[in-house]
Amino acid sequence: MTTQFSVADIELELLRYPAEQQSNLQAWDAADEHLLKELIATAQAPLPTAIINDSFGALSCGLSRLHHDWPLYIETDARTSQLGTQQNHSRNHLTMDNLHWLTSRDPLPNHLSLVLMKLPKNLSYFAHQLTRLSQVLTPGCRILVAAKAKSINRALLDVFAQHLGPATASLAWKNTRVISCIFDGKPRPQPKEITWSIPEYQLKISNLSNVFAGNKLDIGARIMLANLPQGEFSSIVDLGCGNGVLGLRAAQLFPKADIHFIDDSDMAVASAKANWERNHLPPAxxxxxxxxxLTHLPADVQPDLVLCNPPFHQGEAITDHIAWQMFLDARRRLAPGGILHVVGNRHLAYHVKLQRLFKNCTTVASNGKFVILQAKK
Ligand SMILES: C[S@@+](CC[C@H](N)C(=O)[O-])C[C@H]1O[C@@H](n2cnc3c(N)ncnc32)[C@H](O)[C@@H]1O
Structure with a gap:
């Protein structure tokens, strides 16, 4: 795995976040290189620019290297992406005075001259991002979106036309293309929120557009809900909470417990919070x-139960390094005797990891596809 990024005169050292991780994945891809190459070829002036979905800062570090005072508005839903971008700016001795940080829900500035995006995996989220842009951009503003060539088709260009304006794709380079879209000046309304229910547990749920599983209950979460542990718990973590469904059910079962919801996605955390309120659970x-x-979980929180339905991809990459990090963090933070309760696809073989880390692992339930595992600290 290389960490040396090189496009035209831009040389950077780029790492993923966290820098120490059990994966061989690179911090950028050819679409990042393609986008920077286009901007350099057209001698783009350093005007106020939004950078959206930059994985670990390849785009923002590249532009900061070209002009240290380029005003950059960096929008991301992923905390790991924000932390990785900050880490890579520091590693490359780049100033961060030119950077403005935005989450996927923060209002966008209305004086942008250019928008640079990476195509996210989730197309409903992408459509939502284009809609947000349509509410602030000035007519004629240029939006450049870099993606793998195989992800670009007629249907995707229609998403641009529907949500922002006409778009055309460049020639392919290293199996990537840059889509160029010109804003047609018409603001689009935000989609209406959809609320759905899980009747067996009397829960009402709503998900923002980038939240795992969309507007339905994940099948792994369903089997987890049917097999939550019994006992007395006072401090419970829903690790990788998504819409918060596991923690919400835990709050019903253990009404005296504090429930801590954690996710890398800002929209997930916001959805879990809204769902907590929607289901009239005690605010405190x-x-x-x-x-x-669990990187920044307050030091005084010592959970006796961690519930976890771990992710098995990060962006486009299929990986179990986040599951591994979640298990490591759970072992570090659980109270002695505390329990890590995990659901996973059978083929992911999480029992091997749990056995190695906790020196014990019990199978609580299983069906053809999923298994529920428990490890005790
Ligand atoms: C398989 S989903 C589970 C969602 C929910 N708990 C459920 O059961 O429906 C995994 C979740 O982990 C989150 N995630 C991914 N990487 C993470 C990280 N580094 N730290 C915290 N959460 C992460 C994802 O955003 C996603 O919401």
């Missing part, structure tokens, strides 16, 4: 953190 007992695993 719900705690919400936009974080990378």
């Amino acid at each position: 007992q719900g705690h919400f953190y936009w974080d990378d695993c």
Whole structure:
């Protein structure tokens, strides 16, 4: 795995976040290189620019290297991406005075001259991002979106036309293309929120557009809900909470417990919080953190139960390094005797990891596809 990024005269050292991780994945891809190459070829002036979905800062570090005072508005839903971008600016001795940080829900500035985006995996989220842009951009503003060539088709160009304006794709380079869209000047309304229910548990749920599983209950979460542990718990973590469904059910089962919801996605944390309120759970007992695993969980929180339905991809990459980090963090933070309760696809073989880390692992339930595992500290 290389960490040396090189496009035209831009040389950077780029790492993913966290820098120490059990994966061989690179911090950028050819679409980042393609986008920077285009901007250099057209001698783009350093005007106010939004950078949206930059994985670990390849685009923002590249532009900061070209002009240290380029005004950059960096929008991301992922805490790991924000932390990675900051880490890579520091590693490359780049000033951060030119950077303005935005989450996926913060209002965008209305004086942008250019928008640079990476195509996210989730197309409903992408459509939502274009709609947000349509509410602030000035007519004629240029939006450049870099993506793998195989992800670009007629249907995607229609998403641009529907939500922002006409778009055309460049020639392919290293199996990537840059889509150029010109804003047609018509602001689009935000989609209406959809609320759905899980009747067996009397829960009402709503998800923002980038939240795992969309407007339905994940099948792994369903089997987890049917097999939550029994006992007395007073401090519970829903690690990788998504819409918060596991922690909400835990709050019903253990009404005296404090529940800590943690997710890398800002929209997930916001949805979990909204769902806590929607289901009339006690405000003082719900705690919400936009974080990378348990990195910044307050020192005085010592959970006796961690519930976890771990992710098995990061962006486009299929990986189990986040599951591994979640298990490590759970072992570090659980109270002695505390329990890590995990659901996973059978083929992911989480029992091997749990056995190695905790020196014990019990199978609580399983069906053809999923298994529920428990490890005790
Ligand atoms: C399989 S989903 C589970 C969502 C929810 N708990 C459920 O069961 O429906 C995994 C969740 O982990 C989150 N996640 C991914 N990387 C993370 C990280 N580094 N730290 C915290 N959460 C992360 C994802 O955003 C996603 O919401």
